[in-house]
Amino acid sequence: MVDFVRVQKELVQCNKDNSVSGVSLNLHEDEDLKHLCGTITGPVGTPYEGGLFHIDIRLPESYPFGPPKMQFKTKVWHPNISSQNGAICLDILKENWSPALNLKTTMLSLQALLSTPVPDDPLDGVVARQYLNEHQTFVATARYWTETFAKKNSSGTEEKVQKLVEMGFPECLVWTALEAVGGDENLALEKLCSG
Template sequence: MASQGRIVKELAEVGKDDKVSGIKAVPVTQGDLRHLKGTIPGPQGTPYEGGIFEIDIVLPKQYPFEPPKMKYITKIWHPNISSQTGAICLDILKDQWSPALTIKTALLSLQALMCSAEPGDPQDAEVAKMYMADRKKFDSTAKFWTDTYAKPTSKEDAITRVCEMGFDRESARKALEKTGWDESAAVNSLLGM
C-alpha cells in the first residue's frame, strides 16, 4: 500500500508552479489524491511549443511500487503517443519504473519525450511512419495539432468559433459547457451526431 504521506509530499512538490519546466499536477477532485491532472507546456523549439498538454494520472494502490497510469487528455501528434487514445509508450511508465521515481520525474520524462521521439518503438505506427519518411510534414502536422488542440483559448473565443459555423450564441455556449469546452464535441452535439 502506498504511503499517503509520500503522495502528499509529491503533490506539494508538483502542485506548485515550476518556473523552469512549467509542469504541474493537481488532484482532479478535492480529497482524491490518486486521480490527478498534470499539465506540461510544449517544449521550446519543438512543434509542441506554445501548447499546454493535459495528462490524466491515476496512482495505483501499490504506488510507488507500481508506475502511475498516465495518458494524454490533449490530442497530440507524436510517434510514442496514440493520436486516438492518448496512450503513451515510455519505458518508465512500464517495466523501467522504479519506486525512486516520482510523479514529477514521470512528467519531466514525458516533456523530454516530446523533444526526442523514439519512432523505432512507436505507440502510433502511422505517426511514426510519417516522422521517419517526411519529417517536414510531420512537424507541420504536429504544429497544426498543437495549435488546434493544445493552445489555451478563452471561452468567448470558443463560443465565437462555434457560432461561425452557423449556430446561435446561446446554443453554442450550452453545447460547449455540456462537452467540457471541447469544440468538436460541441459541434457534433449541435449537429445531432
C-alpha cells in the first residue's frame, strides 16, 4: 500500500526550494496521490538549458519499496530517453531503487541524466549513435528539440498555456495536451475537454 503520508511530505519537500533545485511536483488532475506531474529545468551548459521538461509519475502500490514509474511527456533528444514515447533508462528507476531515495532525489537524478548521458547503455540507439559519432549534430538536434518542445516562449505557447489554465485546466495537463497536438490551442482544448 502506498505510504500517502510520505508522498504528501515529499510533495512539500520537493516544492519548498524548486526555484533553486529546478524540480517541482504537483498532483495530476485526478488528484490521486499515486499520479503526479513533475517538471525539471534543463541544466545550464547543456543543449537542454532553458527548457522545462514535464514528467508523468505513477507510484506503484509498493511505493516507497518499489520505484516510481516515470516518463517524459516533453519530447527530448537524449540517448537514455525514448524520442518516441519518453520512456527513461535510469538504474534507480529499476534495479537500483532504494526506499532511502525519494521523489525529489529521483527528479534530481533525471536532471543530472540530462547533463551526463550514458550512450553505452542507451534506450534510443539512433540518438546514442549520433551522440557518439556526430556529437555536433547531436548537440544541435537536442538544442532544436529543446527550443521546439520545452521552451515556454516557443511560438506563443506561454500565452496558450495561460489561457487554458485560466479555464481551469491543470498546467501540467495543458502542456501535455499542447505538445500532443503540435501547439494548436483549439485541438488542445478539445483534447482537455474530452478527458
